[in-house]
Amino acid sequence: MPDELDPTPYDALLLLSFGGPEGPDDVVPFLENVTRGRGIPKERLKEVGEHYFLFGGVSPINEQNRALLDALREDFAGHGLDLPVYWGNRNWAPYLTDTLREMIRDGRRRIAVLATSAYASYSGCRQYRENLADSLAALEAEGLELPRVDKLRHYFNHPGFVEPMVDGIVRSLADLPEEVREGAHIAFCTHSIPTASADTSGPVEEHGDGGAYVAQHLDVARVIADAVRERTGVEHPWQLVYQSRSGAPHIPWLEPDICDHLEERHAAGVPAVVMAPIGFVSDHMEVIYDLDTEAAAKAGELGLPVRRSATVGADPRFAAAIRDLVVERAATERGQDVTPCVLGGLGASHDLCPVGCCPARAPRPAAAGADSPYA
Ligand SMILES: CC1=C(CCC(=O)O)c2cc3nc(cc4[nH]c(cc5[nH]c(cc1n2)c(C)c5CCC(=O)O)c(CCC(=O)O)c4C)C(CCC(=O)O)=C3C
Numbered sequence: 247m248p249d250e251l252d253p254t255p256y257d258a259l260l261l262l263s264f265g266g267p268e269g270p271d272d273v274v275p276f277l278e279n280v281t282r283g284r285g286i287p288k289e290r291l292k293e294v295g296e297h298y299f300l301f302g303g304v305s306p307i308n309e310q311n312r313a314l315l316d317a318l319r320e321d322f323a324g325h326g327l328d329l330p331v332y333w334g335n336r337n338w339a340p341y342l343t344d345t346l347r348e349m350i351r352d353g354r355r356r357i358a359v360l361a362t363s364a365y366a367s368y369s370g371c372r373q374y375r376e377n378l379a380d381s382l383a384a385l386e387a388e389g390l391e392l393p394r395v396d397k398l399r400h401y402f403n404h405p406g407f408v409e410p411m412v413d414g415i416v417r418s419l420a421d422l423p424e425e426v427r428e429g430a431h432i433a434f435c436t437h438s439i440p441t442a443s444a445d446t447s448g449p450v451e452e453h454g455d456g457g458a459y460v461a462q463h464l465d466v467a468r469v470i471a472d473a474v475r476e477r478t479g480v481e482h483p484w485q486l487v488y489q490s491r492s493g494a495p496h497i498p499w500l501e502p503d504i505c506d507h508l509e510e511r512h513a514a515g516v517p518a519v520v521m522a523p524i525g526f527v528s529d530h531m532e533v534i535y536d537l538d539t540e541a542a543a544k545a546g547e548l549g550l551p552v553r554r555s556a557t558v559g560a561d562p563r564f565a566a567a568i569r570d571l572v573v574e575r576a577a578t579e580r581g582q583d584v585t586p587c588v589l590g591g592l593g594a595s596h597d598l599c600p601v602g603c604c605p606a607r608a609p610r611p612a613a614a615g616a617d618s619p620y621a
């Protein structure tokens with residue numbers, strides 16, 4: 247029997263994700279959920295709807311979360327961590343409020359929350375905390391006694407998140423034709439966000455332009471590029487690039503876009519590019535459409551060989567990293583000294599988001615942070 251790991255004070259883990267449509271009839275209501283009050287142009291929405299219809303109206307994200315749940319349950323059972331795992335989404339069933347209601351009915355009082363977003367930013371952090379606050383408010387209005395929810399730290403620099411991505415890039419390089427392999431560049435890809443949200447994603451005084459969002463991506467990209475060099479013996483030049491821009495054209499978002507980057511690299515004589523989607527936890531629509539479909543088509547037009555490396559998905563090392571994050575935070579909450587497991591130069595990010603961290607355009611209640619209205 248493995249040693250028992252102590253999850254005290256936690257009595258459950260909640261996997262908190264985005265959600266996605268599971269058939270053609272789900273697409274429009276899903277997009278309405280995503281974009282409510284977000285000021286996204288109608289044209290952009292029609293276009294994004296088409297991306298989903300191209301895949302039969304099914305986003306892969308829910309299946310991937312089910313696979314991650316299986317991996318987590320297997321990992322916890324195999325390591326003597328007795329902690330039930332639940333799943334709730336922001337934008338599609340199972341909805342967060344329904345999952346939290348079920349958790350309360352099951353007697354869960356202190357819940358660790360893992361969001362399927364590895365980096366700081368409004369979209370990846372505070373928006374999930376607002377979703378938690380909204381759900382808690384709804385359940386309080388139903389007369390239920392609220393549990394305490396704690397959001398686990400950003401895990402972009404956890405080895406269990408980084409190592410599977412290194413493997414994936416090494417595999418993608420090996421998969422390129424031999425004559426272009428050595429000269430290949432790596433494009434580390436992540437979701438573009440408005441530059442104003444990037445700048446406020448963590449203290450600009452500390453991180454400079456692009457805030458914590460850009461700094462965290464650059465830090466992990468450097469770690470991955472170094473590890474790839476160690477594995478292949480080749481120095482592959484790299485750059486952080488962006489994808490999936492939405493919003494109105496006059497609002498500045500992070501650049502360059504991956505498609506422009508491929509054009510620019512091709513013009514500069516670069517023989518091949520590996521697109522490494524480090525901003526995403528699994529192969530969801532942003533990856534299978536924006537990279538595998540759109541950017542791959544652009545590369546095809548250019549005659550530029552490209553490969554897209556794997557996301558962590560349900561890799562057992564990622565499940566083990568999540569176990570580590572739970573056990574680490576549990577020990578911290580019990581007042582013990584812990585040494586967080588991290589790579590790179592930034593160190594472990596905060597357990598508790600400080601007041602005003604990654605702000606929304608209009609202030610709204612957000613749970614699981616220093617400015618939470620809940621215990
Ligand atoms: C940083 C970030 C992540 C990564 C972190 C994380 O994973 O959380 C992410 C993930 C995701 N984004 C997703 C889908 C969408 N995001 C949209 C819109 C937006 N995303 C934004 C940012 C991010 N998004 C932003 C600033 C907007 C503009 C509107 C707003 O300010 O809110 C829209 C509206 C249409 C469009 O404009 O594209 C859709 C449909 C899906 C599900 C995919 C699937 O179904 O497989 C996932 C995992």
Ligand SMILES: [Fe+2]
Nearest residue numbers: 369437490532
């Ligand atoms: Fe998004």
